[in-house]
Amino acid sequence: MSAPFETINRPSLIRDAARLQEALAELIRVLQFRDRDRACCYDLSVSQCHALETLIQHGPMPVTQLGDHLYLEKSTASRLAKALLEKDLVRKRAPQADGRVVILQVTETGHRLARKILNDLADEYMDLLEEFEPEVRAALPLLLDRLTQTISGRTDPQELTCC
C-alpha cells in the first residue's frame, strides 16, 4: 500500500532545493551589496578585506595558498598581496628555506584595521542576532558552516568542472 518512496519524497526535495537556490541567490546579492558598501569605509576592496581576514584567521601563508583559500587564481592572489603590502597591512616574512615562496604575514597595522572592521561588523551582527531565538542564534554559524562545506566539497576543489 505504501506509496513508493520516490513519489513522496522527491517532489518535496525538489521544492526545497528550488527554495534553497532562491534563498542563497538573494543572500549572496545582499551580502555582496553590503560588502561593497562597507569595504570602502576602510579604504579596502572587498577582496582585500577577505584576504586580510583569511591571513588573520589561518596565520601567515604563501601567496598561492591565500589564493586557494579565496578561490582565486594565483595571479589575482599575487595582486591582492601587492595591494596589501603597499598599504602596509601585510609584509613578506624573512626568506624561507624554499627561496620561491613568499610568506605573507599581517602587520600590526593590519591587525589593528582588522580588529576595527570586526568590531564594527560585530556590532551589526549582534543587533541582527538579537532578532533570532537563542537556539537559532547559536546554531546559525554551525549550519552555515555545514552548508559552506557541503557546497565547497561539491564544487571541484581545484579544477573547474565547467563546460
Place this chain on the structure above:
Amino acid sequence: MSAPFETINRPSLIRDAARLQEALAELIRVLQFRDRDRACCYDLSVSQCHALETLIQHGPMPVTQLGDHLYLEKSTASRLAKALLEKDLVRKRAPQADGRVVILQVTETGHRLARKILNDLADEYMDLLEEFEPEVRAALPLLLDRLTQTISGRTDPQELTCC
C-alpha cells in the same frame, strides 16, 4: 550573587557575531566561486543569470526595478538587459502607458534556459539537502530568508551608508 546580565550575555553574543561573520564570509566566497564556475556553462555571466532568475521569480518589470532587485545602478541594469535582449532571453514588452519605461519579459528561450539551469542546480542541491536532517532541510530556506531580510533591512535600501 547573580552576575550582571551583560557580563554573561554580551560575550557570548560577541562570539556568535564573530562566528557568524566568518561563516558568512566563507559562504559568500564559496558561492561566488561556484557561480563563476557554473554560469559560463550556459554562456551567461553571473549577473545575467541573476537577472534572468529575478525576472522569472518576480515577473516582467522595468529596467530600473530590475536594478533595484539586484542592487545595481540603472546603467548597469540597462546593460544587463541589453545583453539578455541580444541573447533573446528577454524581450521588450509592447509600449506601455508611460512611454519611457521598458518592461522586460522573459522569452520562451529564456524560460527554457532558466529551467535547465534550475534543474542542474536542483540536482546538486538535492544531493546537498539529503545530508541534512529533514527538519533542518525544510527550515534552511526559511532561515536564510530571514537572515537575508534582516541584513537587507539593515543595509540602507537605496542610499549608500558608506564613509
Place this chain on the structure above:
DNA sequence: GCTATTAGTTGTTAGATGCAACGGTTGTAT
C-alpha cells in the same frame, strides 16, 4: 506651454579576475 522629474541609454573610468607567458628556484634523474 515651460520647467522639473523620471526612465533609459551611452561614454568613460576603475577594479576584479583568469589565462598565458616569463623568471627565478628547487628537486630529481641520469
Place this chain on the structure above:
DNA sequence: ATACAACCGTTGCATCTAACAACTAATAGC
C-alpha cells in the same frame, strides 16, 4: 654534476563588472 621538470610568484593582456556623469526622450506639474 648537470640537465630537465616542476613549482612559486609576477606581469601583460583580455574580459567582466559596476559606478558616475552626461545625454535623450517622455511625463508631470504649474
